[in-house]
Amino acid sequence: MTKIGVLGLQGAVREHVRSIEACGAEALIVKKKEQLAEIDGLILPGGESTTMRRLINQYDFFEPLQQFGERGKPIFGTCAGLILLATEIVGQDNAHLQLMNMKVERNAFGRQKDSFEAKLHITGVAEDFQAVFIRAPFIVDVGNQVEVLARHNDAIVAAREGHYLCSAFHPELTEDDRLTQYFVNMVEESKKELAS
Numbered sequence: 001m002t003k004i005g006v007l008g009l010q011g012a013v014r015e016h017v018r019s020i021e022a023c024g025a026e027a028l029i030v031k032k033k034e035q036l037a038e039i040d041g042l043i044l045p046g047g048e049s050t051t052m053r054r055l056i057n058q059y060d061f062f063e064p065l066q067q068f069g070e071r072g073k074p075i076f077g078t079c080a081g082l083i084l085l086a087t088e089i090v091g092q093d094n095a096h097l098q099l100m101n102m103k104v105e106r107n108a109f110g111r112q113k114d115s116f117e118a119k120l121h122i123t124g125v126a127e128d129f130q131a132v133f134i135r136a137p138f139i140v141d142v143g144n145q146v147e148v149l150a151r152h153n154d155a156i157v158a159a160r161e162g163h164y165l166c167s168a169f170h171p172e173l174t175e176d177d178r179l180t181q182y183f184v185n186m187v188e189e190s191k192k193e194l195a196s
Contacts, residue, residue, distance in 0.1 A: 001025065001026045002025045002026065002040050002041070002184065002187055002188050002191060003025065003026040003027075003028055003038060003039045003040050004020045004025050004026070004027055004028070004039060004040065004041045004042065004043065004183075004184065004187055005027075005028045005029070005030040005035060005036065005038075005039035005041070005042045005043070006020070006027060006028070006029055006030065006042075006043045006045055007030050007042060007043065007044050007045060007052075007061075007065075007081075008029035008030055008031045009031070009047075009052060009055040009056065009059065009061075010045075010047040010048065010051055010052050010055060011045035011046050011047025011048075011052065011079075011080060011081075012045050012046050012047070012078075012170060012172055012173065013029055013045055015170075015172035015173060016043050016045055016078075016172045016180075017029065018172070019171070019172045019177045019180040020043075020180060020184065022177045022180070023177055023180050023181045023184045024184070025184045025187070030042065031059075032059070033059065033060055033061050033064040036064050036065070036068050039073075040073065040074075040187050040188075040190070040191045041073060041074040041075070041076070041183065041184075041186070041187030041190070042065075042068060042073065042074070042075050042076070043075075043076045043077075043078065043081065043183070044075060044076070044077040044078070044080070044081030044084050044085065045078055045079075045080070045081055045172070046078050046079030046080050046081065046134065046170050047079075047080045047081075048080060049080040049083040049084060049096070049106065052080055052081075052084060053084065053096050056084075056096075062097075065097055066097055066098075066099065069097070069099040069163075069164065070099075071194075072163055072190060072193070072194055073163065073190065073194070074163040074164070074165065074183065074186045074187045074190050075099065075163070075164055075165070076164075076165040076166065076167075076183045076186075077100075077164075077165070077166040077167075078166070078167050078169070078170055078171060078172070079134065079135075079136060079137065079167070079168060079169065079170055080137075081166065082104060082137055082139070082166040082167065082168055083096065083104055083106055083137050084096045084097050085097055085099050085100040085102075085164060085166055086098070086100060086102050086103065086104040086139075087099075087100065087101050087102060087103070087143075088102070088103040088104070089103070089104055089105075089106065090103065090104065090105040090106070090140060091105075091106075092106075099164055100146070100159075100161050100164040100166060101142065101143030101144075101145060101146055101161060102139050102140075102141065102142045102143065102146055102156075102159060102161075102166075103139070103140045103141040103142075104137050104138065104139050104140060105137055105138055105140050106137050107135050107136075107137065109133055109135075109136045109138065109155075115132075115133060115134040115135065115136075116133050117130060117131065117132050117133070118130075118131050118133065118152050119131070120150045120151075120152060120157065120158070120169075121150065122149050122150040122158055122178075122179065123147070123148075123149045123150065124149065124182065125149065125178050125179050125182045126176070126178045126179070129150075129171075129176060129178065129179065130174055130176060131150075131152070131157070131167075131169035131170075131171070132169055132170045132173045132174060133152075133157075133168065133169045133170075134170060134173075136157070136168045136169060137168050138152075138155040138156060138157055138168050139155070139156035139157070139159055139166075139168070140156075142156065142159055142161075143161070145161050145162065146159050146160070146161040147159060147160045147161070150167075152168075155168075156168075157169060158179075163186065163190050165182070165183055165186060167179065
């Protein structure tokens with residue numbers, strides 16, 4: 001069975017576990033870097049990106065996460081997880097994992113009180129995905145290899161580059177598991193490719 005990890009340092013971990021299991025895959029909460037060897041794909045959940053980065057450093061996850069992605073294993077970053085994947089962050093000298101070729105802006109839609117929901121057309125996923133935005137970032141710019149999957153008011157809010165996927169919103173906070181299913185499918189495809 002395909003096993004998908006959720007980085008369990010901070011953020012909406014249990015909700016992702018529910019969504020992964022609803023899609024018929026096995027979920028594992030990853031709290032130690034050694035657990036990365038046990039999984040086929042990984043979700044970097046929402047939370048607070050600066051706090052998450054501090055915890056990633058504290059638990060020695062930084063290089064293992066980069067290597068996980070560089071080996072061709074799929075990673076899905078949601079909200080703060082999107083920020084962790086980006087090669088560039090507006091107003092910040094250093095980005096984090098720098099795995100996905102995009103420039104992002106933190107808290108781009110405003111503060112906590114500016115949280116909202118919107119129906120999105122997500123290419124290859126859904127015509128009418130109810131997306132929950134909480135202190136959400138957005139993608140300002142993407143590299144040539146990055147496919148834009150969804151926009152909200154012209155802002156890019158979901159994208160894919162090869163085996164990397166990201167969303168500015170929280171797909172795990174609704175009962176709609178179609179975006180998680182899209183990621184599970186990506187993981188299953190990559191598992192076959194890496195095995196051949």
